[in-house]
Amino acid sequence: MKLQTLASPPLETLEPMLNESIYHYLAGFHKGRTDFSELSSIFFRLIQSMTDPPLEFIWFYSAITFQPLTHSQHILLSIKDLFHSLVSFRDPNAYGYSNSVSLVAPVLYRLVKLKCEVKVNGLDTEIIIGLVDEIIGYVIMCCNDGLVEREVRVCDSAVRCVGLVPIWIADEIRRSDGRVDGFKLFFPLTSDEIRKGVNGDCGMSYLAAVVMVETLLFRLCLMFESGVSRVDLCKDLKSCAGQIIQGFKKSSSFLVMLFKLLLEPSLPVGELFAKPDELILRRVLYEVALDFGPLLGCDKEIVILWLFVTNSALQFARENDDPVGVGYYLNAFSASQLPHQIISWVTGVTVMKPTVPDISSPKDIIGWLLILEQQGLKVCDHNISELHEKTLKCKDDEVKDGQAMVEDIKVKDGQTINGRRKRESTGFWEVQKHMKVVNGCHENLGDDGNSVADQEMVDMVH
Structure with missing residues (x-):
């Protein structure tokens, strides 16, 4: 008999049932129970x-019915x-892009x-890349102009992830006796x-933006296993990142989250590869972010x-002795x-x-905005002082990271650092070697005739 289709009642009226079901599932799972067919039947x-x-x-329904297998291909x-x-379960044309995109967070997890814990071979990596590309295509489809424009007119619904995360990571909670950071795992x-x-x-x-950022980072991280030269890798990374961001950029929440992530002292990819590769990825993302400047419109x-x-x-390039990068970023800034x-x-x-500042560098404008904010002028919802303090703290953290990498030289392969396995190529001088490779990428990519004079470059670096 076909079920009668009903309008969804408010989540508040369903929460007691959901919370009780979560409790019974977790209690049974931790006792070794594996059959939850009655729960899955009810929720289906x-x-x-x-x-x-x-x-x-x-x-909840998907988590209790998902059956992870053992062999990597399975x-x-x-x-x-x-x-x-x-x-x-969702038609993006009917329910809006953020609801549809948010659904796939467990897939990224x-x-x-799988990539971090299971040794995957070349075929498995290709399958992973194919699935991630399928996710990217799905997200871009959800982020078409009509859906995003329609959704921003309505109140953004809240989603309560706190109770659902333990369902997805129940096996890891059981193995660690509950001593895990659930949200960091998920x-x-x-x-x-x-x-x-x-x-x-x-x-x-917001949750949809998290999915987009994770998808972007994961796809770019997978490219480091392509086996191509570092110069070609930089080109491929920039092309791929540009295409993905172009497809996702209709979500302002995604751009805000991506830009805030680039203000952090490091990108959250440490479990996937070593620090030198993270520096290459950061540089590529800086380039793409700056290139998108002319396309950002009027969102303050x-x-x-x-x-x-x-x-x-610019700080990143100067601290890594990269005058070509300094020139590239300044040119992108000036062209915007x-x-x-x-x-x-x-x-x-x-x-x-107010006296108009020199606009030849972002530092001058930031200083100008700081002074105006102290005088009570609010330009946007951001707290300029807090953003400025964050970037200063990140700079200090990067210096500490560099000092820590010098210590890494003394640690032999196979030993652990702070309880974690030492990853390949984590020494300070190895980082410097990789930065030289990245600088070479810049020089090979060229800057479309916008190079800065050598003496000006020296002045900017100092």
Whole structure:
């Protein structure tokens, strides 16, 4: 008999049932129970009876029915089945992009977990890349103009992830007797700050942005196993990152999150590869972020973050003795109209006539905004002082990281550092060698005739 389709009741009326089901599942799982067919049957019928089932119910049903296998290729097939099952519950054209994109967070968790914990061969890596590309295509499809424009007009619904994460990581909780950071396990390619935003009632667009950022980082990390030269790798990384960001950029939450991530002292990819590769990835993302400057439009929050990212990129290049990178970032900054846009915003919201700063570098504009903020002028929702303090702290952390890498030279392969296995190529001089390779990438890529004179470059570096 066909179930009657009903409008989804408010999540608040269903929460007691969901919470009780989560409790019974976890209690039974930790006692060794494996058959939860009665729970899966109840939730399947409930979801099928709704026109717009809450994400929390879809996740719970999918988690208790997901059967991870042992062989790596079998695991990949089960993860692929999980992806297709999750997206089948939602029609992006009916329910909006953020609801649909958020659904696939467990798929990213399972893929990263597989890559980090299981030794995969070349064929497995190709299958992983194929599935990640399928996820990227799905997200881009969800992020078309009509869906995003329609969704921003309505109130962003909240999603409560706290109770559902333990369901997905139940096996790891049992193995560690509960001594795990659940959110760090479930969202491995995000920062502590981003995870704090999820830990509670975050907006659905926020969770969707987390999925997008993790998908971008994971796809780029997989490219480091391609076996091509470092010069070609840099070109491929930049091309791939540019295409993905172009497809995702209609989500302002994604751009905000990506730019904030670039203000962190390191990217959250340490479980996937060594520090030198993280530096290469960071540099490529800086380049792409700055290249997107002319396309950012008039979103004040994103433009101000772009200004800070530009400043961080210049600091990064100078600290790594990379004059070509300094020139590249300064050229991208100068070619953008965003500095003029920022000054226009400021002068348009105050009766004061503040002295217009030198716009040849982001540092001057940031200093100008700091002074105006201290005088009580608010340009956007960001706290300029907090952003500035964050970038200063990140700079200090990077210096400490460099000192720590010098100590790594003394540690032989196979030993552990702070309880973690020493990864390949983590010495300070190895980092410097990789940075020289990246500088070579810049020189081979060229800068479209926008090179800075040598003496000017020396002055900028100093």
